[in-house]
Amino acid sequence: MATTINKQRLLNHLFAAAKKTVNVDEEARPVLQQFIYGLCRENATREQADAAYGFLCEKFFDWNEIRVSSLRELEEAFAGMSDAEMRAQRLIAFLQEVFEIHFAFDLDKLQKEGLKQAAKKLARYQAANDYIVSWVVQRSLGGHAIPVDTPTLRCTARLGLIESEQDEAEARASLEHLIPKAKGALFTDGISTIASDYCWEEQPRCSACPLRSECNYAQENGIEGMTVSRTHRTKPR
Numbered sequence: 001m002a003t004t005i006n007k008q009r010l011l012n013h014l015f016a017a018a019k020k021t022v023n024v025d026e027e028a029r030p031v032l033q034q035f036i037y038g039l040c041r042e043n044a045t046r047e048q049a050d051a052a053y054g055f056l057c058e059k060f061f062d063w064n065e066i067r068v069s070s071l072r073e074l075e076e077a078f079a080g081m082s083d084a085e086m087r088a089q090r091l092i093a094f095l096q097e098v099f100e101i102h103f104a105f106d107l108d109k110l111q112k113e114g115l116k117q118a119a120k121k122l123a124r125y126q127a128a129n130d131y132i133v134s135w136v137v138q139r140s141l142g143g144h145a146i147p148v149d150t151p152t153l154r155c156t157a158r159l160g161l162i163e164s165e166q167d168e169a170e171a172r173a174s175l176e177h178l179i180p181k182a183k184g185a186l187f188t189d190g191i192s193t194i195a196s197d198y199c200w201e202e203q204p205r206c207s208a209c210p211l212r213s214e215c216n217y218a219q220e221n222g223i224e225g226m227t228v229s230r231t232h233r234t235k236p237r
């Protein structure tokens, strides 16, 4: 794993790269909507999540219509994404649970509760996981959390920001220590872009990656000094 100084240098490179590619003007969403967006965003690019969330908002009258829709209708929203059926199932289960508890689709009163209490309540929903709770804490509850999905875990382990044997929850705790709260969202979107554009599971495109000079994996494989490859390769889905 990289030393603390190297990690900070690496993060500075990541933030500089992210500022060039990440659109920081993001739609502000209430808690319930942010939970649903998190469900779209886990293991997906921002473009994929925007498209899926946009489909849900445009093709259905309201959240109640989505709650009573069939899995097949909802799977269309997640077409081309990993685990489309599972995402649709979790979305229906979440809306059903919210409806049974609150008889309304509004979780904004969580914003008035303490952060820990709000996160605890969100985690109780069956559709919740560590990623979604962290996503809502970071984007709607004003807390410090770094959501870690599979691409984030893979990329941060290769970079040397976390230990390679850490799971998502352990990685989240390590990253929350390293990254200042004010840069949490930029980190999340920046690392997601690196993972999707370069740090593929198989045959990562290190020679074109803006982080290659600081990356453990690239150094171990003798790639950090290579020039940008001009070879075009189709991005795996």
Ligand code: SF4
Pocket (backbone or CB within 6 Å): 155, 158, 159, 194, 198, 199, 200, 204, 205, 206, 207, 209, 210, 211, 212, 215, 216, 217, 218
């Ligand atoms: S240099 Fe390679 S391994 Fe390192 S972050 Fe970039 S694509 Fe991933």
